[in-house]
Amino acid sequence: MDDDIAAGFGNRVEAYVRQIPRGRVMTYGQLAALCGSPRAARIVGGTAHFGDPDLPWQRVVNKQGGLASGYPGGREGHKAALEAEGLQVSDELTVDLGRLLWWPAGFEPSQTGLPL
């Protein structure tokens, strides 16, 4: 289910990632905070690697808007995947969070302290 998330941490992360619309991105810390542990951003990455590969992990980026390093194909592969979704990636392998960052309903960026 989408709202009915009653499982482990990684399972909640997958649920949020699965709800990320195309052309939008979310940060690890954000997903971690939504899951109940703003300091457990590492688990988001770990879950991504051991989670369901069918999920759009390519839409998940770090707080800097930069791409991940362990992505299949490297940052360049991640960049290509984002561009393939219609996302705009800079030459520094970064995306404009203030424009492409997406948030689930009932949540505001102020709670995560984003540089908006």
Add this chain to the structure above:
DNA sequence: CGAGTGACCGCAA
């Protein structure tokens, strides 16, 4: 069952 690692983030010096 115990210890270590991991696609990170936040704070302190």
Add this chain to the structure above:
DNA sequence: ATTGCGGCCACTC
């Protein structure tokens, strides 16, 4: 502004 360290959950050895 930059560098270094701790912390959290899940998975693997």
